[in-house]
Amino acid sequence: MKTVEEIKAAIEKAVPGAALEIIANPSPSGQHSLRIEPDCAVAVASFLRDDAELAFDFLSNVTGVDWPDKEIAEKVKVQRTVMKAVDGAEPGTEQAVEETVEETQKRIVPGFLEAVYHLYSVEKREGPLVLRMRTVNRTDQVELPSLTPLWRSAEFQEREIFDLFGIVFTGHPDLRRLLMWDEFTDHPMRRDYVEPDDFEYEPTAHDEVLKRKQAHRAAMSEPEKSGPTKSEPANAEAGA
Amino acid sequence: MTVAGAVRKQLPAGWNRPVPIEPEGEGELLEVAMGPHHPSTHGVFRMDVALDGERVIRLKPVFGYLHRNHEKIAEGISYLASMPYTDRLDYVCPITNNWAYALAVEKLTGQEVPERAEYLRVILGELTRFQNHASTIGFFIQEMGASGTPLMYAFREREKILDLFEELTGARMMVNYMRFGGCRVDATPAWLDKTRKVVAGLSAFVDEFEQLLRTNEILMVRTQGVGVLSAELAVNAGITGPMLRASGVNYDIRKVDKYGIYDRFDFRVPLGDHGDIYDRFMIRLLEMRESIKILEQALKDIPGGPIMDPKAKIRGFRPKPGEAYGRIEAPKGELGFYLISDGGPNPYRYRVRPPSLVNLTVLEDMCLGHGIADVVLIFGSVDIVLGEVDR
Numbered sequence: 001m002k003t004v005e006e007i008k009a010a011i012e013k014a015v016p017g018a019a020l021e022i023i024a025n026p027s028p029s030g031q032h033s034l035r036i037e038p039d040c041a042v043a044v045a046s047f048l049r050d051d052a053e054l055a056f057d058f059l060s061n062v063t064g065v066d067w068p069d070k071e072i073a074e075k076v077k078v079q080r081t082v083m084k085a086v087d088g089a090e091p092g093t094e095q096a097v098e099e100t101v102e103e104t105q106k107r108i109v110p111g112f113l114e115a116v117y118h119l120y121s122v123e124k125r126e127g128p129l130v131l132r133m134r135t136v137n138r139t140d141q142v143e144l145p146s147l148t149p150l151w152r153s154a155e156f157q158e159r160e161i162f163d164l165f166g167i168v169f170t171g172h173p174d175l176r177r178l179l180m181w182d183e184f185t186d187h188p189m190r191r192d193y194v195e196p197d198d199f200e201y202e203p204t205a206h207d208e209v210l211k212r213k214q215a216h217r218a219a220m221s222e223p224e225k226s227g228p229t230k231s232e233p234a235n236a237e238a239g240a
Numbered sequence: 241m242t243v244a245g246a247v248r249k250q251l252p253a254g255w256n257r258p259v260p261i262e263p264e265g266e267g268e269l270l271e272v273a274m275g276p277h278h279p280s281t282h283g284v285f286r287m288d289v290a291l292d293g294e295r296v297i298r299l300k301p302v303f304g305y306l307h308r309n310h311e312k313i314a315e316g317i318s319y320l321a322s323m324p325y326t327d328r329l330d331y332v333c334p335i336t337n338n339w340a341y342a343l344a345v346e347k348l349t350g351q352e353v354p355e356r357a358e359y360l361r362v363i364l365g366e367l368t369r370f371q372n373h374a375s376t377i378g379f380f381i382q383e384m385g386a387s388g389t390p391l392m393y394a395f396r397e398r399e400k401i402l403d404l405f406e407e408l409t410g411a412r413m414m415v416n417y418m419r420f421g422g423c424r425v426d427a428t429p430a431w432l433d434k435t436r437k438v439v440a441g442l443s444a445f446v447d448e449f450e451q452l453l454r455t456n457e458i459l460m461v462r463t464q465g466v467g468v469l470s471a472e473l474a475v476n477a478g479i480t481g482p483m484l485r486a487s488g489v490n491y492d493i494r495k496v497d498k499y500g501i502y503d504r505f506d507f508r509v510p511l512g513d514h515g516d517i518y519d520r521f522m523i524r525l526l527e528m529r530e531s532i533k534i535l536e537q538a539l540k541d542i543p544g545g546p547i548m549d550p551k552a553k554i555r556g557f558r559p560k561p562g563e564a565y566g567r568i569e570a571p572k573g574e575l576g577f578y579l580i581s582d583g584g585p586n587p588y589r590y591r592v593r594p595p596s597l598v599n600l601t602v603l604e605d606m607c608l609g610h611g612i613a614d615v616v617l618i619f620g621s622v623d624i625v626l627g628e629v630d631r
Binding site for chain 2 (some may be wrong): 025026027028029031033057058059060061063065116118122125128130149151152153154155156157164173177178179180181188189193
C-alpha cells in the first residue's frame with residue numbers, strides 16, 4: 001500500500017495545480033486523509049480511479065461530517081500604551097509607557113461541512129484512501145462537486161448527505177432527499193438541529209418528558225399569530 | 241475472473257447509468273407503487289414502478305419508512321451504549337453488526353483482542369452467515385411461489401443456530417455479545433460440544449437443500465439470465481458480498497483485509513460467471529459450505545484463555561482524538577463503521593456503511609426490461625434488511 005504522501009506526490013505530478021493537504025490522523029488506525037479542493041476534485045478523483053498504479057476503482061463509504069462554528073478563547077499578549085506614573089519621574093505626572101498585557105481574546109473559527117470518501121482498490125486489493133472535501137461555510141455556500149458520475153456507489157450515499165447534512169452536490173444526476181420526506185426542510189444530522197415539538201399528552205410526565213411538556217405548553221400559550229396551527233405538518237414547528 | 245484493467249477501459253460518460261427503455265406501442269404507462277406494505281419487500285420499502293404492459297420501464301426505490309436516525313442517536317450516547325443498538329440494524333445477523341462496530345472501535349483505540357475471543361467471534365460470525373444465507377434462499381424461493389416447504393427447511397436449521405445464540409448470549413436475535421477488546425460471556429465446553437454437533441449436521445442440510453432446489457426446472461427458468469449485473473458495474477456501484485462475487489469479482493474482505501484471524505482458516509471464495517439471479521442463489525449455497533469448513537476448523541482449534549483484553553477499559557471509555565474506518569464481510573456485504581472521536585465519551589461522528597442500501601443502487605439497472613414478476617425475484621436476490629437500509 002502506498003502511503004498518503006506518495007499518493008499526494010503522484011496526484012500533484014499528474015494533475016497540475018491540484019491543491020492537496022494531508023490531514024494526519026493521530027489514532028492508532030493510522031488512516032490519514034487527503035483534503036482536496038472542490039474545484040479540482042473531479043480531476044483528482046478521475047486520476048485516482050483511472051491511474052494504472054493506483055486504480056482506486058471501488059468507492060466504499062461516503063459520509064458527511066458537520067463542524068459548527070467554534071469559539072476559541074485564547075490568551076494573547078498585547079502591546080499597548082498606558083498612561084501611568086513612572087518611578088523616578090516627578091510625582092503626580094504620568095507618562096506614556098509601552099506595556100505587555102495578557103488578554104483573553106475570543107475568536108470564532110468558521111464552521112464548515114465536510115464530505116468524506118473511503119476509496120479502495122479491488123484490483124490491487126488496497127485501501128482505504130480517505131478523501132475529504134470541505135464547503136466554504138454551513139449556510140449559503142454548501143456546494144461540492146458530486147463524484148457519482150465517477151463512482152455510482154456514491155449515488156444514494158450523496159443523496160443521504162444532501163438530506164441529513166445539507167451539502168448540495170453539483171453534477172449529481174438525481175439529487176433528492178433519501179430518508180426524510182420531500183416536504184421536510186431541516187437537516188437532522190447537523191449538530192445544531194432542534195427536534196420538532198411533537199409532544200403528546202402524557203398523564204404522569206417526569207424528567208425529560210416533563211421538560212418537553214413544559215416547553216410545549218409555553219409554545220402553545222404564545223399568541224396564535226406566530227404559533228403553528230394544528231393543520232400544519234409537524235416539522236413546521238421546528239422553529240417555534 | 242477478476243476485473244483487472246476492466247475499469248480503466250475508456251468507457252463513455254454515463255456508462256454506469258441505467259439504460260432507458262422505450263415503451264412499445266401506444267397508451268399510457270401504468271404506475272404501480274410496490275410497497276411499502278408488500279410481502280415481497282421484506283419490510284417497509286417502496287418501489288415506484290412504471291409499467292408498459294408487464295415490462296418495467298422505470299423503477300425508483302423510495303426509502304425512509306424505517307428511518308430512526310441511528311447515527312444521530314449514537315452521537316448522543318456512549319460508545320458502549322450503541323452496541324445493543326447495532327443489533328437492530330440488520331436484525332437477521334446481529335453478531336456481525338456487533339463485530340463490525342467492535343472492530344472499528346478497536347481500530348480507533350488500538351485494543352488487542354485475545355485469541356479465544358477471536359475464535360468465538362469467527363464461530364458466531366460464520367453461524368450467522370450460514371443462517372442468513374439459508375433464510376435468504378428460503379424467502380427467495382418462497383417469493384418465487386414454492387410456498388412453505390423450502391423456507392421451513394431453512395428455518396429448521398436457523399432455529400438450531402438461534403438456540404445456540406440464546407444459550408450463549410441470552411437472546412436469540414438481539415445478542416449484544418461483543419465488547420471492545422473481546423466478548424461479553426465465555427462459551428462453556430458443553431456449549432462448544434453442542435455447537436460441534438449442530439455444525440456436523442449442517443452439511444447434510446445443505447446437501448438436502450441443494451438437491452431440492454439446484455436443478456429445479458422452474459427455478460432455472462425463472463432465474464437464469466434474469467437480473468444480470470456486469471462485473472464492471474458491480475465494482476463501480478460499490479456492490480459487495482455474494483452479489484459482487486456472483487458477478488465474478490474475486491473480492492471477499494475476509495481474504496483481502498484478513499481481519500481477526502481469518503488468515504488461519506482454509507476456505508475458498510466461490511465465484512459466479514453470469515451475474516444473474518441463479519448465480520447469486522448458488523453463491524449463497526456454496527458460501528454456506530465454506531462457512532461449515534471454517535466452523536469445523538475453528539471449533540477444532542479454539543484455545544483456552546481470557547475472552548477480554550485485560551487492559552480494556554469499560555468505565556470511562558474515552559478514545560483519544562482521531563478517526564477510524566473498520567469494515568467486515570457481513571453476510572450481506574461490506575459492513576463498515578466510521579467513527580470520529582474528539583476525546584469525549586460519545587463519538588463525535590458515527591457512521592454505518594450499510595451493505596443493503598448500497599447494494600440497492602443497481603436495482604433499477606437490473607430490473608429494466610424485465611416483467612413485474614421478475615422484479616420480486618431480482619429484489620429478493622439482492623438480500624436486504626430494511627433495518628439497515630433506513631437505519
